[in-house]
Each structure stands twice: as structure tokens, then as C-alpha cells.
Amino acid sequence: MADNRLSNVRLCLCVAVTALALPGCGGGGITPIRTHFNKGVYLYSNGDVEQAIREYRLALDESPDDYRARFNLAIALETQAQRKHSDERARVVAEAEQEYREVLRQRPENLRAAINLAAIEMERGDREQAMQRLERAATENPRAAEPLAAMGAHLLADDSLVEAEHSLRKALQRNSADPMANALLGECLFRLGQYEQAANSYRNAIRADAADIASLIGLGRVELARDAPAEAAGVLQRALLIDGDNCSAHLLLADALERLDDLEGAAYHLWRVRMLSDRTAPETQSEQFSEHLIALYERLIERERRAAAESLATP
């Protein structure tokens, strides 16, 4: 009997030790669930730029050769610079430029860093140097469409629409599914008044990436210009499915719904934009926006009065 008891005690001890050991089986030695880099991407995509910069720096502390973390850090610094005053902005932009150059030093063939560095040079006024960098990138990477697409973007910004279209079409010859080139060509053709072709370009971009919010919004704008508010509403609703806080999508959708005489929906989206932060929706603070919202509510009020009057009039 004593032996049985002893064996039972041993059995219980084994079970207890196993139960305690199970939690200890995890943790050390197993791949961490979330890396600093992925955390940084998550935080940046949700607008928390400062925390994203912190996570990227931690990722670089762990692995100084991580060019992806360094590139994303540079982009986050540029985004942060946009929110600062001019003196501080120049310093942060210079820091971002330094990170891009470090990426190119580690990986001279990195296209993304070259393109974004050219954008900084263009904004600083070194247009010739920026264009030379993009042309060099385009020559050294004959299959990449991004350098030519970036050149098209700069030409678009200078209102050189014909040259921009030429550059963007050359980019699409290299990669017909490039979302950036398709979206920018859509913008270019929209400005040139070629709405049908602009819509096709945006659709090509969406076909390559169904979650391309920018292309969805652009297509919505084109559909509105073509006086197709129903199609515009459908596209913009898709954009809001992906990003419910996109102010541009809310504003355009409000316009589309107003044309469709859906005043409640239009008011809802306009009010939604007003509820978002001032930095992401500066246009909501303008007098024109307020007047538009007031006019919309006045039309709603008038409709309700008419509906109430009609309901009273009918027996």
C-alpha cells in the first residue's frame, strides 16, 4: 500500500512538473512573434509616426544592415518633417536624406532609396541632379518602371502634362501593371480632360492592387468628372471599406451622394470628415466647407418639412 501511495505521488509530481514546464517551453529560442520592423510598419500605417520611428531605430540597433528598416525610417522622418515648422523641418528632412544615402551606400542598387532621394533633391531645388539620378536609375534598371514613373510625377508637378504622359507611358511599357505609373497616368489624363482613358488607367492600377486607396479615390474623382455619381459612389465606398478614416474619400463620396440626392448620406460623410483630426483634414476648417455643410443641412430641413407637410395633408 505504501508502494502504491508512493507511485501515486510520483505520478502527480510528474504531471505537475510537466504542467509547469509547458509554459516554459515557449519564449526563449522560438521566433519572436513581432519584430520591431513589423511593429514600425503597423504604427506608421496607423498614423503613429513617432512610435514608428522609435521601432525602426530599435530594429536598426538590432541589425544595422537592415536596409528596409532604414528606408522606412527615412520615410517616417519625412512624414514627421511635414508636421514641423520650417527650421525643424529642414533638419529632419536632412536626417531622412542621410538615411537614404546610407541605404544607397549599403545597397547601391536600391531603387526605392534612389527615387525618394531624387524627390528630396527636387524639392530642394536641385532639379537637374534629381533628374540625372532618376535617369541613371532608369538606365541601370531597364525593367523597372518606378524611375520613369517618378520622373512623370515630377513633370506632373511642373504641369508639363505632355512630357509627363510620355514618361509614364514609357514606364508602363516596362511594367504594364505598375500601380504608381498607372495611377499617375490616370491623374495626367484627368488633367488633360481625357476622362475615359484616365478611368482605364486607374482601373489598371486597381486591378494590380485591389486595396490601392489612392487609385480608388482617383477613379472616384474621374467618375464624378464624367458625371457618373453612382459609379463614383461605388468606388469610393470600396475605398472607405479599406480605410474608413480617409477624408478625401469621404468628401468625394459626399459630393457623389449629394448628386444622387442622398442628402443624409452626404451629410453623414461630411460630418465624419469634420470629426477627424485637423491635421488630416485641414479643408474641414475652411469657411467654404462650413457653408457647404450648412447648405446641405438646410436642404435636409426643407425636405423634412415638406415630408411632414405631406404626411399631415394626406388623410
Add this chain to the structure above:
Amino acid sequence: MAAYTKSEIVSGVFVTAAIVVFALFSFRVTEFDLTKLYGPKPVLYAAEFSDVKGLSQGAGVSVAGLEVGEVTRLEISQAPLSENDAQRLIETFGDVAYSTIAAGMTRQVVRVEFHIRHSELRIDASTATVRIAQDGFFGDNYISLDAGYWEEGSPIEPTDQPIAIRALDSAGMVELFTQLQPVIRKLNSMMAKVDHRLLTSRNLDRIADTISGLDEAIADVRSFFDKENTDGMHQMLVDPANKVLENADETLTTLRESYVNEIEDRVKTIFDEGSAALASAQEVTQAVEDLIADNRANIDSFVAQLNDTATDLDGYLAQLTAEAQEALKLGSGMLAENRPEVAETIRRLRRTMWQAEMAMRKIRANPAFLLFGDSESILEESSLDETGNRTTGRVRPYMQRDENDDGG
């Protein structure tokens, strides 16, 4: 008239014969050519030399190496100096003598007369030349005659003898050295320059140093090949290589013995066993063939049934394929019409799968998660509005990556 006896006639003939033989013998010994007495008269020539180099009377005269005459007389004479002779004297001895010599001046010469025995030898006096040559270094001097040249068929002009022939410079060794005199003078000048510019004491010291350095290098190379040198080739390369070869030789010997003693027998055993197995397999194969032959009819019938079944299956498959294609067409149409919804559904499905993967990782990391759950939220990136980036010519940032990626 006296009558001669037979013995007197014989004696007289014998004496006459003896005299004739003696005469002939005398002519033979003295090399006197009797035909000369009856041959044509030799032609006499004369030439004036500034230096006869010890030429003597009776010396031979040769044409193209063939002796055709001899020198008959040598006498001292005077003759005017030609332009060529004056120039040659100035070039050869201008720095020692003859500084005021000029053509036309009179000089002392030796007139040499010689005759040519061969009358058929044509000599054109206007173009012929003679020179004093020497038969080797220690041979006698002789006259070398160049007969000159003429037009074919041109007549021979009669000339008073002795016929004057132009004498050229001697072709002996001394004349050769005289002609080399300007060259030697130039060489001397060059050697003086070389001596002054190249063979300086400094250069000679350098050459000496180089030679001593070469000697040392050669000594080092020699020592490198010396067997006793511990740093030499023998110690470093040859002896170790020899050892390796010896070891290799021993290894090969051991291997060969092992092969002969052990492996070969094993290989033989394996071959024998293999042969036995092959024979068994052949027996089995034969048995199977017999079995198949016995059941051939049944097998043919079975195969025929299989063919029928396969034909039916083909039909079913074709039907299924047609129905599937029809369904796919419908599905494709539906997909084309509902692409945005489908895309959104796929995105949500991917998100769900990512969440499931994250949950499994959490469970693996900490099984207590099953009991107590997890308070951390899903950290999946949201889609970004790229409008700002694109209009400023920028590309988007890198997306989240697999946790197992090393980030390189």
C-alpha cells in the same frame, strides 16, 4: 766513203738516244716548255704601282685564279698622282702626312712589266686592271689581272707593247688594314666617348656592385639547392616529398596486400553469390512466364474489360470536364462582376489566416494562452493612401514581412 760497221752504228744511235733523253729530262726538270719555242709570242704588258709589296721578277700573273704569265721586269719610275690616289692618301694618312698633297703632283712608282703567255686571252687595255695580291698570309705576292670588258664582236685594237694597264690598290692584308684605318679611327673615337661617358668610375663601381650582388644571389640560389641547407629546397620540399612518396608507397603496398588477401576473396564471394541470385531470379522469371502463358486467355479477357471500363471512364471524365468548364465560366462571370467584393473577401480571408497563424505562434510560445487568452492586439499594417507619395514622386515604404526573414 768509209764503211761503218754495225757496232759503230748501234753505238751512235744509242748515244744519240741518250743525248735526246738527257735533253728531255733536263727540259722536264727545269719545266721548260718546248712549245714555247714554237708557240705564239707572249704579249707584254706594263703597270705602275706605288707599292709592289715585295713582288719579284718571275712572280706569276693570274686571271681568275689561272696562271697565264709572269713578271719579267721591275724598275723604278716616276708618275703623276691621280685624284683617287691623292684622296686615299689624305684619308688614310692625312693626320700624319700628305696634308698638302694634291692631284697632279709627281710621285715615285715601280713599273712592272709582265707578259701573258696565252695569246688567245683577250685583254681590253682600256678597262683591264691589275693588282698585287698575296697568296694567303704567308704566300708569295703575285699579280691578279682583271681582263676588263668589251662589246661582243668588237675588234681588238692593235697596240704597241708593252701595253699599259691601270694598276689598282693591292688586295693584300696590309691594304685591307689600310682601308680599315678610317673605320678604326672612328671606332677609337667612339670608344673614347664610351670610356668617357659610360665607363666612369662610378658606373664601374655600380657594375662591380651589381656583379657582387649577382654573385651573392647566385650563392644564395646555390645554397638553396644545397642538401645541407635547412632552409633550402631539399629540406623544405624534396625531403618531405620523398617522405610522402615513401609513405604513399608503403600505403599502396599495404593496400595491395589487403586487396590480395582480403578484398579479392570477398569480391569473388560476392560475384559467386550474385551469380547464384541471378540464376534463382531467372528460374522465377521462367516460372512467371509459364504462369502467364497458362493464364493468357484470362488476362486478355481482363484487359478487354479494363479497356471497356476505361472507355466508359473517359466518357464520364469528358462529361465532368464539360460540366466543370461550364461551372467555371459561370464562376468566372460571377468573379468578373463581383471582383471588388471577391478581392475584399480574399483580403479578409488572408487577414483571417494571418490571425490564425499568429494565434498558433502564440500558443506555441505560451500554451497558457489557451486558458487565459491574449491581451495583445493584432499588429497588422493598414493600407496606406499613396496619393501624397505618388504626386511627389516617392515610392511606398516596405511592407511587413515574414517573422522568419532575417532582414537581409
